[in-house]
Amino acid sequence: MQEQLIKNTSEAFRSAFQSEPERIFLAPGRINIIGEHVDYSDGFVLPAAIDKHICFAVKKTDDSGTCTFFAKDFNESFTFKVKEKQSPVSQTWANYLLGVFNAIQESGKEIGGLQIAFSSTIPMGSGLSSSAALECGFAYILNEIFNLNLTKKALALIGQKAEHTFVGVQCGIMDQFSSVFGKEHRVIMLDCHSLDHQYFEANLDGYSLVLFDSCVKHTHLTSGYNNRRKDVDLGKKALWEKFPAVQKFRDFSFEMLDEARAEMGETSYKRCFYLLKEIKRVEEAAQALSEGNAEYLGKLLNETHAGLSEEFEVSCEELDFMVEKTLRQNGVLGARMMGGGFGGCSINLIKDEHVDEVIETITALYKAAFGIEMKIYRVKISDGINEYKRNELVI
Numbered sequence: 453m454q455e456q457l458i459k460n461t462s463e464a465f466r467s468a469f470q471s472e473p474e475r476i477f478l479a480p481g482r483i484n485i486i487g488e489h490v491d492y493s494d495g496f497v498l499p500a501a502i503d504k505h506i507c508f509a510v511k512k513t514d515d516s517g518t519c520t521f522f523a524k525d526f527n528e529s530f531t532f533k534v535k536e537k538q539s540p541v542s543q544t545w546a547n548y549l550l551g552v553f554n555a556i557q558e559s560g561k562e563i564g565g566l567q568i569a570f571s572s573t574i575p576m577g578s579g580l581s582s583s584a585a586l587e588c589g590f591a592y593i594l595n596e597i598f599n600l601n602l603t604k605k606a607l608a609l610i611g612q613k614a615e616h617t618f619v620g621v622q623c624g625i626m627d628q629f630s631s632v633f634g635k636e637h638r639v640i641m642l643d644c645h646s647l648d649h650q651y652f653e654a655n656l657d658g659y660s661l662v663l664f665d666s667c668v669k670h671t672h673l674t675s676g677y678n679n680r681r682k683d684v685d686l687g688k689k690a691l692w693e694k695f696p697a698v699q700k701f702r703d704f705s706f707e708m709l710d711e712a713r714a715e716m717g718e719t720s721y722k723r724c725f726y727l728l729k730e731i732k733r734v735e736e737a738a739q740a741l742s743e744g745n746a747e748y749l750g751k752l753l754n755e756t757h758a759g760l761s762e763e764f765e766v767s768c769e770e771l772d773f774m775v776e777k778t779l780r781q782n783g784v785l786g787a788r789m790m791g792g793g794f795g796g797c798s799i800n801l802i803k804d805e806h807v808d809e810v811i812e813t814i815t816a817l818y819k820a821a822f823g824i825e826m827k828i829y830r831v832k833i834s835d836g837i838n839e840y841k842r843n844e845l846v847i
């Protein structure tokens with residue numbers, strides 16, 4: 453699949469620019485085992501990069517005056533001048549790239565001209581972070597080609613900044629971090645307060661993590677994502693006014709939360725309650741994963757879904773249906789919606805020998821209930837953004 457993507461992207465480059473691409477880069481999407489919506493609240497998350505990518509075919513140009521992109525999947529182009537100050541435009545996909553360019557330009561780094569064609573196997577609007585792959589992929593390319601000496605952490609933060617400033621989604625750091633720092637066969641345990649991270653072996657022999665795509669598309673610009681952040685911010689304000697000595701959100705106790713309940717109001721209380729519980733679940737899940745305790749991990753995933761659906765209210769009818777039905781099947785240890793919510797995928801922990809029958813049953817039930825053909829992704833945990841070396845290329 454990767455070979456085909458590289459081939460198609462290279463061909464798209466040739467037809468858009470009538471020349472050969474010089475370098476090829478691959479930026480992955482991500483899954484998240486557990487730790488949802490806690491990345492903007494000093495929490496821990498357990499994501500991993502996957503074998504679905506945006507491929508970029510790139511050539512440095514001599515004129516140094518312009519950057520031109522060809523988005524193969526939209527059959528659209530976009531050009532901007534590298535010496536000019538950029539602002540958001542009406543072509544949504546271009547804003548992810550312009551936002552990255554702007555963040556790097558603001559830091560005083562010199563960037564020249566480029567031609568880039570890109571194409572993706574990460575489904576858009578499915579909660580697999582195609583936007584982070586686009587942002588961080590471009591930041592990585594600029595860093596490599598113009599020798600900017602930016603660290604990997606800086607690249608992830610630039611991606612996040614682009615999303616805040618040019619796209620308008622107040623996302624956390626999980627998606628960008630996973631796309632940059634992913635490692636084959638390893639899950640990342642990321643402390644979103646310090647950005648310290650450790651790699652864990654995903655020790656789940658005999659079980660599979662399978663994604664069911666509800667095909668309910670969302671964009672966090674119009675979902676409820678930014679509003680959830682506002683609810684949480686109100687809660688945090690009330691907590692810190694009462695307990696100013698506390699350093700990190702995750703250090704607030706449930707007793708403190710109860711004491712600030714009246715000041716923050718019921719909605720923010722529910723949101724913060726979910727977050728504090730979820731942060732604890734991630735720590736337990738990391739332990740369960742390293743001990744290979746799939747049963748316990750499954751139980752935690754189920755609790756997360758209940759919290760996301762009832763307390764954080766970011767699920768939807770289709771995802772709730774899918775998760776509820778999946779949990780009733782033999783061999784299923786855990787199921788939950790994954791990512792920002794309001795559509796997208798569920799992640800399911802299933803005994804290997806039951807995977808096929810669960811897929812068959814849920815596909816049929818989902819089709820009967822909503823008339824939608826759900827999609828299945830059996831993903832592999834893969835490396836973060838990297839350059840695909842020419843001599844490995846089959847183009």
Ligand code: GLA
Pocket residue numbers: 487488489490491492581623624625626627791792793
């Ligand atoms: C989206 C955001 C992330 C994170 C998740 C929910 O993917 O981009 O920062 O908040 O939702 O965990």
